[in-house]
Amino acid sequence: MAARRRFGSIRKRESGRYQVRYPGPDGRQRTATDTFARKSDADRYLSMVEAQMMRGEWIDPERARIRLGDYAERWIAQRPGLRPRTVGLYRWLLGKHIVPYLGGVELSRLDTPMIREWRATLLGNGVSETMAAKAYRLLRAVLMTAVNEDELLRKNPCRIPGADQEKPAERPVLTLAQVLKLADLMDERYRALVLVTTFACLRWGEVSALQRQDVDADAGVIRVRQTFTEVRGVGLALGPPKSRAGLRGVSVPAAILPTLRAHLAAFVEDKPDALVFTTPSGRPIWRGNLNKVIAWSAAVGKLGVPGLHFHDLRHTGNTIAARTGASTRDLMARMGHDSAQAAMIYQHATSQADRAIAQAVSDAVKSERKKANKPAAGASGKPKGKVRKRG
Incomplete structure (x- = not known):
């Protein structure tokens, strides 16, 4: 029998x-998603x-009774401005690490303990902290849209401190001598590739897409x-x-411009879009x-830096x-880092500071x-220092 109240019924x-x-x-009647063990709990609800x-x-x-898997797939499809590779990564993370565990759960039933258990299960199944963090960040972004834009949830259940943080292994940093040696170990066709990637701070996708019209080897x-x-x-x-x-x-350091000019003359077609x-x-x-193309592993082996990735350049x-000693702003502008701060730098930074870095x-x-x-001291066979004449 339902108990009468001023608002609702139990x-x-x-x-x-x-x-x-x-x-x-x-005016339509709603039924609470869950039932309650005590009448007092129902009354408080x-x-x-x-x-x-x-x-x-x-x-x-x-x-909010839509299943998480359906909502997340729709979120990816409707998200504006996602690059194809990002879409591929999101769908892979969704299918591999989220849907098998939470895909059938309605949004209204998600809570922080459930998210915490899901993350612990991933880690317990051997998923790395880095990959678990990527999956967690995707899930949090999806549910943030459910809270702020679609108003399906009152708060985001992804509230686990530190769960979004990756702990990748420390990547190697080459010395100047090692960079120059690595370039010399390469076939002549790829020496400039190593030097430009390193000293112009380019990403792989950026350096591999460079065309002749993008390079002013005279101005550097x-x-x-x-x-x-x-x-x-x-x-x-x-x-x-x-x-x-x-x-x-x-700006390209002047010291590597001769190598870049020689590369353009020998290996690049004389067309703007080459x-x-x-x-x-x-x-x-x-x-x-x-x-396979540039024999990277062989060169890295001779250099003596095992595990070096091309991105480490x-x-x-x-x-x-x-x-x-360059400022953070100038460095971010040179490296192409994406943030609100970097956008301001892109608009206002002068090329003078960038040339100073290159110089x-x-x-x-x-x-x-x-x-x-x-030459090493004594390498010519002559004695070191001055020779005193004996009188």
Whole structure:
């Protein structure tokens, strides 16, 4: 029998639990998603719902009965501005790490303990902290839209401190001498690739998409205006950088310009849209065939830095540039970092500061080359120091 109240009603079911019903703002009766073990709990729930309606904060639980898997798939499809590779990553994370565990759960039933258990299950099944953090960040973004834009939830249940943080292994940073040695270990066709990637702080997609028209080897400037993205099932997709900050001009250290000019003359067609770095047949270099094309592993083995990735060249270049004493703003503009701060830098930073970074790096490269080319003391067979004549 339902107990009469000023707002809503409470009915004890045959199971002994209490069921709650109440009228929504539109006059239609709603039934609470869960039942309650005690009548007092049901009464408090109704008081909370009534207060939410009075404050205009009530959310219809029937709207949140969509399953997480369906909502997340729709979220990915309707998200504006996602790059093809990002869409592929999101769908992979969704299908691999989210839907098998939470895909069938209605949004209204998600809570923080459930999210915490899901994350613990991922880690317990051998998923790395890095991958678990990526999946958690995706789930949090999806549910944030459910809260702020679609108003399906009152609060985001992804509230686990530190769950969004990755802990990747420390990546190696080469010395100047190692960068120059690595370039020398490469086939002549790919020496400039190593030097430009490192000292112009370029991403793989940026350097692989450079065209002749993007390189002014006389002024020493590279214009980053497009990037290659590898899309599963599609192939290489050429498009703009992933952010506004990625569109930039980068000053090239003068010390490596002779190598760049020689590369352009020997290996690049005399057409504006000719790719700067290609395979011997003139085709673009894929990330997947990078090792085979440029013999990366063999060169890294001779260098003596096991586990070095090609992306570590950009990391090295960023580190070397930071050591010049440049400001954070100038460094972010050079590296193409994406943030509100970087957008402001892109609009207002002058090329003078960027040239100063390039000049400082160039001086360091020249100094390193002088040290490498300086003959060791006594190498000529002549005695060291002055020889005194015996009288």
